[in-house]
Amino acid sequence: MTMRTPEELSNLIKGLIEEYTPEVKMVDFGIVFQVGDGIARIYGLDRVMSGELLEFEDGTLGIALNLEANNVGAVLLGDGLKITEGSRVRCTGKIAEIPVGEGYLGRVVDSLARPVDGKGAIAPNETRAIESPAPGIIARRSVYEPLATGLVAVDAMIPIGRGQRELIIGDRQTGKTAIAVDTILNQKGKGVVCVYVAIGQKASSVAQVLNTLKERGALDYTIIVMANANEPSTLQYLAPYTGATLAEYFMYTGRATLTIYDDLSKQAQAYREMSLLLRRPPGREAFPGDVFYLHSRLLERAAKLSNALGEGSMTALPVVETQEGDVSAYIPTNVISITDGQIFLSADLFNSGIRPAINVGISVSRVGSAAQPKAMKKVAGSLKLSLAQFAELEAFSQFSSDLDQATQNQLARGSRLREILKQAQNSPLSVEDQVASIYAGTNGFLDSLKVDQVRPFLSGLRNYLAQNTAQYGEIVRKTLDFTPEAEGLLKTAIQEYLEDFKSQNVSA
Template identity: 70%
Template sequence: MATIQPDEISNIIRKKIRNYNKRFKIETIGTVLKVGDGIARIYGLDKIMAGELINFADGTIGIALNLEPRNIGAVMMGQGTNVKEGSIVRATGRIAQIPVGSAFLGRIVDALARPIDGQGEIQSEKNRLLESAAPGIIARKSVFESLETGLIAIDSMIPIGRGQRELIIGDRQTGKTAIAVDTILNQKEKSVYCVYVAVGQKASSVAQVFSTLKKNDAMDYTIIVAATADAPATLQYLAPYTGATLSEYFMYKGQHTLVIYDDLSKQAQAYREMSLLLRRPPGREAFPGDVFYLHSRLLERAAKLNDQMGGGSMTALPIVETQEGDVSAYIPTNVISITDGQIFLSADIFNSGIRPAINIGISVSRVGSAAQSKAMKKVAGQLKLELAQFAELEAFSQFSSDLDQTTQNQLARGKRLRELLKQPQASPLSLPEQVAIIYAGTNGYIDDISLEKIHSYIVGLKQFLTNTKIEYVKTLEKTKNLDEITTNLLKQCLDDYSKQFAEKNFTEV
């Protein structure tokens, strides 16, 4: 039997002492004092930061929002039904952040970027803070590139540029989401990544948007962030920031992104609910005093970065719902003052059968023609002028029955131009198609066509350009300019098509 010598034992002990490494793990732990309505009051988390993530004992994640002398107020990112008074809470030392990356494209996620489409986990490339500072003035560049929506009324008269913030505002059921979805559809093959944020929507509405995007192969470049009506107020409050964070990943890589917040009225309501439960004092119209900051720190993150920063852009299209068209209410005025213009949708115009129901009179883009191609600038100026004259004459003609021939001609053309602006849902038009349609309207090609046949004229013209006059389409897509050569090609197209359309209609008659 082998015997162990005392010096061997002492050598082993000395070796263990030499290799001993002091590793302390310090945890900040608190106790739940009170819980209810998704809000928890916690004692003991003295070193916690504002906006820091915390873990409850049952696995629920929370965010510390109110830092008070005796306790902190935290919101729970879930139902938190198993969180009780006396439960242990651990601080994480991390400010609220989510995973980001190109693997999110084509997926539907919740407000914490967790997949909810049943297609498995998403392999993220990195994490980004949910609330990060907006790019400074030096990091930005003037907006100059067009972000085409595919809608004639917008691209010609209320143009949107890459890096702009354009508000879509109107009553419910006036086509706000339809404009946003059409804009996403029109980004196909344009190297623009899209993020659609649904806040407080019905799950069926989100499913409908997903179905439209999927059917048109738009999910390949789109992410949907959903915080539906049955989600906790906390998640509805966070969802827009999640959308902005996912978009920023692409922007800072030098790519172009479009983010749609549908809609910020519901985010404001969710934030109001949270704030009142946290006992924050209400302000104007009973909203929390910092509700302006809620939206400004979100929308200011949209930008066109300069070349040193990679030249990427993030375009924001926030949606706000009005009551009875009241744009002077609290939330609408807040967001109007933050954005670079607004597209106002009118219920009266919608009910009169004009879709999209855009009220050109109070819609504006503060970037303007800087965000238009040269070709669109040339044809849009004439369109705006003729529509403005038509609006004045139409109002005047209501009080007079005896009109001269010139006035009658102007009224007839104005009615036809208004018909040109009508566009079915989910059918965005390319730049060559829009230019051809506007040119036809402002240069007398449709003056002799009856109002009922304007739509069939446009449908036929689209097919004619695609099938027969591909040279014009390719030239305009390449140059984006309506120079002498392109204008002659367009005139030839319209002459040939108008002759063909007239013969077809004469035969049918």
């Protein structure tokens, strides 16, 4: 070790003093003067921003929402049981942001993207602000690619495209979540990243969805964001934005994503609770005036990006619960006006055994056939009209006993077409299987069967096609078109299997 001379030491110290530049760092502190019900009122934060993250003495985070003349109203991102009057609060200078990245696939996280599935920490790629601006019109292109749900009723008559926002609306226990989960299951092998956001649900319900996805190998491409019913309303309010932010990371890397918000009625209720505790003035149904903005700024983030931005997409399937089928209530009308169509589920249809209980008459897709493969367009064109005419005739025929033969035939055809739309839960169908079912129905091949034989016949037909006429499926999958060759193969297969099916049932 070399000894330094006093001159060398003094020169070294002089150099360090000359290089030193004083740095002044100002930190704003405030004092809590009221806390309770997940809300804290703070005195002294003069330079705080709206939506800024605040850090309390015990490490709890909060978000500044109300900037009033004398105090700041903040919502707590936790129980805040250790926060007392007189506790110090620090401004962080940051807007709420979460880590995002590839590591989130297959994981279950909370509203702040912290893992809650016991599988350890997640290594993020980057961080993104929870509230980010929606893409503008230059950044978008029109929706043109189909996002198949695997449900005949939806893909044939209410088609959904990548980048679309399609509302799933209906009373409780009518199968809204089942449609959302089926759609996730149908994305297997299609390169679509799915985000399922559970807002204010029972933990047992979320566990059920998790098990379904795990059993069918769908969890590998899915992220579950959950804010259970027992969690603070702040976390329930933030959960959908966290889900959208996680999906946005994948969308801006050029991938297709699907986000399901289940459900936005509960998010609105959580936001109403927060707003009333913050003493914001209530409006219609006691919701605050900006409840429309709550949902519009979330759903506008769903988009199909332009070629320059990598052609990624975010498709949103928000779920809204109605009371007694009342779609004219405040939250349902708000979300209907923001979205590009709705799938309406009816309790009456559900109870009469039509499942999924989709009311085809009042359900609509405002993107329409732009998001439908050619094969589906060709066979499903007459299906919606036939079903509408059947519903009208069915209502009329209840009052009349003697019907002419043409009407009887139309009623018989309609009842068989309705059987095609019935589908078991967690069993989405490929495009070629859906096309085969609809073609068999609309071309009269099912007319000679009894109504209760239609579903067993279609199930057997799918197996028959897979085993004996694999070429038909290959043509439809590759071209997404119902070519004359594919039609010829399908027609022959249906006729052959129909004879087999009838002979089996006669012998039975």
